[in-house]
Amino acid sequence: MITLEHLVAGYHDKAVTRPLNGTFAAGSMTAIIGANGTGKSTLLKTLLRLQPPVSGHISFAGGSAPRAAWLPQLAEMDRQFPATVYDVACMGNWPDRGLFSGFHRQHRQHVYEALERVGLSELHRQPIETLSGGQFQRMLFARLLVQNAPLVLLDEPFSGIDAQTSGFLMKLICQMHDAGRTIIAVLHDNALVKCHFPQVLLLSPEACRWGRAAEILPHYPSTSLNLALSA
Numbered sequence: 648m649i650t651l652e653h654l655v656a657g658y659h660d661k662a663v664t665r666p667l668n669g670t671f672a673a674g675s676m677t678a679i680i681g682a683n684g685t686g687k688s689t690l691l692k693t694l695l696r697l698q699p700p701v702s703g704h705i706s707f708a709g710g711s712a713p714r715a716a717w718l719p720q721l722a723e724m725d726r727q728f729p730a731t732v733y734d735v736a737c738m739g740n741w742p743d744r745g746l747f748s749g750f751h752r753q754h755r756q757h758v759y760e761a762l763e764r765v766g767l768s769e770l771h772r773q774p775i776e777t778l779s780g781g782q783f784q785r786m787l788f789a790r791l792l793v794q795n796a797p798l799v800l801l802d803e804p805f806s807g808i809d810a811q812t813s814g815f816l817m818k819l820i821c822q823m824h825d826a827g828r829t830i831i832a833v834l835h836d837n838a839l840v841k842c843h844f845p846q847v848l849l850l851s852p853e854a855c856r857w858g859r860a861a862e863i864l865p866h867y868p869s870t871s872l873n874l875a876l877s878a
């Protein structure tokens with residue numbers, strides 16, 4: 648689906664990553680790992696074309712970039728913005744309907760279904776500034792579900808989130824993967840990565856490694872989140 652050829656991600660001609668070569672296959676599920684500052688978020692932004700590559704190429708199967716849904720780091724979100732849970736989940740519809748076309752019953756239906764799936768139906772009128780960290784992250788997952796994009800990019804989806812909510816969100820990620828989505832997630836918990844992510848891309852200043860989780864993380868235990876937990 649996405650092929651990187653000698654891709655160097657960075658800012659203003661300053662390289663952050665080593666040259667990257669490899670493919671995120673359609674329907675694959677990859678964790679991007681590495682120490683702080685190795686360029687994981689920068690690579691996601693480059694894949695989203697929010698940031699131009701310093702050098703090298705990204706090519707997409709079929710010639711054009713697929714629609715992508717993006718979960719930014721919680722720290723990058725403006726939590727004081729005057730919007731409700733429903734408003735934010737609705738934003739997932741924009742790529743489908745555009746900014747200026749009408750909002751149909753079907754669109755509203757998708758939003759309510761997504762909020763129900765993440766367990767926030769009863770909070771749909773709540774201003775976002777009143778949400779806990781876990782509720783805020785569930786709301787952003789509802790927006791991802793509404794977007795229904797073939798490519799899903801997640802930047803530290805479990806950062807600051809308790810084990811119960813992390814298990815619930817991990818289950819949603821697995822369901823998106825089972826439905827054929829291509830998942831690329833930046834994560835810091837290598838034991839969790841080893842358990843739940845088949846593919847790993849390890850970024851480091853010395854070299855980048857791309858392969859199966861068991862090959863890249865042979866010495867880590869495999870720690871499972873409890874995916875049986877419900878909303």
Ligand SMILES: Nc1ncnc2c1ncn2[C@@H]1O[C@H](COP(=O)(O)OP(=O)(O)OP(=O)(O)O)[C@@H](O)[C@H]1O
Pocket residue numbers: 658663681682683684685686687688689690
């Ligand atoms: N907008 C920017 N302009 C210039 N440099 C930036 C910008 N954003 C990040 N950087 C720099 O790029 C490098 C990589 O940052 P990035 O956030 O991609 O790393 P990361 O691996 O995701 O780190 P972390 O694990 O701490 O989230 C850092 O040195 C950072 O200071």
